[in-house]
Amino acid sequence: MQQLLPALNDHNLPWMDTIHPIVVHFVIAMAVISVVFDLIGVVLRRPNLFEVSFWNLLFATGAIFVAIIFGQVEAGLADPYGASRTILNLHSTLGWSLAGILSVLTGWRYVLRNRDPETLPLPFLAAGGVLAALVVVQVTLGNQLIWVYGLHTVPVVAAERAGLI
Amino acid sequence: MAPSVLQAEVPIQQLGDWLGPNDLPYSLPIHPNLVHFTIGLFVIAIAFDVVGALYPIEKRVFRFLALPITRAGFHDVGWYNLLACAIVSFFTVATGFFEMLLAVPLPGVTSSIGLQSMETMLWHGVGGVAILLAIIAMTVWRGYQRFLWRRDMGRQVQWLYLLVGLALFLVIGLHGTLGAELAAEFGVHITADQLLAHGADLRDALP
Numbered sequence: 001m002q003q004l005l006p007a008l009n010d011h012n013l014p015w016m017d018t019i020h021p022i023v024v025h026f027v028i029a030m031a032v033i034s035v036v037f038d039l040i041g042v043v044l045r046r047p048n049l050f051e052v053s054f055w056n057l058l059f060a061t062g063a064i065f066v067a068i069i070f071g072q073v074e075a076g077l078a079d080p081y082g083a084s085r086t087i088l089n090l091h092s093t094l095g096w097s098l099a100g101i102l103s104v105l106t107g108w109r110y111v112l113r114n115r116d117p118e119t120l121p122l123p124f125l126a127a128g129g130v131l132a133a134l135v136v137v138q139v140t141l142g143n144q145l146i147w148v149y150g151l152h153t154v155p156v157v158a159a160e161r162a163g164l165i
Numbered sequence: 166m167a168p169s170v171l172q173a174e175v176p177i178q179q180l181g182d183w184l185g186p187n188d189l190p191y192s193l194p195i196h197p198n199l200v201h202f203t204i205g206l207f208v209i210a211i212a213f214d215v216v217g218a219l220y221p222i223e224k225r226v227f228r229f230l231a232l233p234i235t236r237a238g239f240h241d242v243g244w245y246n247l248l249a250c251a252i253v254s255f256f257t258v259a260t261g262f263f264e265m266l267l268a269v270p271l272p273g274v275t276s277s278i279g280l281q282s283m284e285t286m287l288w289h290g291v292g293g294v295a296i297l298l299a300i301i302a303m304t305v306w307r308g309y310q311r312f313l314w315r316r317d318m319g320r321q322v323q324w325l326y327l328l329v330g331l332a333l334f335l336v337i338g339l340h341g342t343l344g345a346e347l348a349a350e351f352g353v354h355i356t357a358d359q360l361l362a363h364g365a366d367l368r369d370a371l372p
Binding site: 018150153 | 187192193194197198200201202204205206208209213232233235237238239241242245246249271274277341342345346348349350352354355356357358361362366367368371372
């Protein structure tokens, strides 16, 4: 597999910086704002916000597959150590699960929107709440990988190459 | 040789007991998480206004996909996402400055674009305020187009607005690279990097 990629730099990456954290901007922000706009749309009775939510949700669903592709490549090159191995496993599992959950929610939303774009059933709002909670958990796991364990940062990669970790 | 005005005491040491090994009073920094919203919302806002502007070209594609669309719906995404972006970004910049005041970049590092840590932080700090101003200006501009100048028009945005938005993608991309380097190269607020810099063995310090 590694022969398919360019040479690795001091981040242990075949490209300049980690790409996964950039792609996840579009999953995190779009999924969460979709739930927020749904909530505001219901509370303030503004059905045009449901349309904004729908497009954000659709975009989050497309983006999560791109995030997973880069996430898997970069996870494979991450050399996790200590407890970060478990965190990375959880992050990968929840990442794939969120791809499934987002896809199902988007399909459900497509049907709801085709039937009546002006209303939003409460069960969908509840499902959105679950989605937002899972995204928060997923973001926390990802945060720990970079901000606590420093995976793909230059000092950690250097220490690993020196056999210090 | 000019006399040095640098003090022996580093001011951040005054907060020593309050801060963890990552130089923050909490383990995960807040600013990078708000950045997801600033960047995601801005990019998607402009992207959907582009889709709305090119509506006459693409409507056949959406019909082929059996995806019902309205032009006003695309422009609603462009407006509300930008509005949300403007609101969140005040907090993005505020937490960014708080966390940058507490930053202890690793010494002796030059980033992959050739800057040292203080230069990188100055560019990222001043650039952050400039981008916040640009986002506010874009939101006001967008509001004028939506509610006054182009209220009765199908295409709710001027081509110039979209062009400025796309140019800001480049600025934000470069700006984000500086921020990413503060973390992944200068080790700012990364527990493992700071522990390594203090000579700790991560096998014991981060089991």
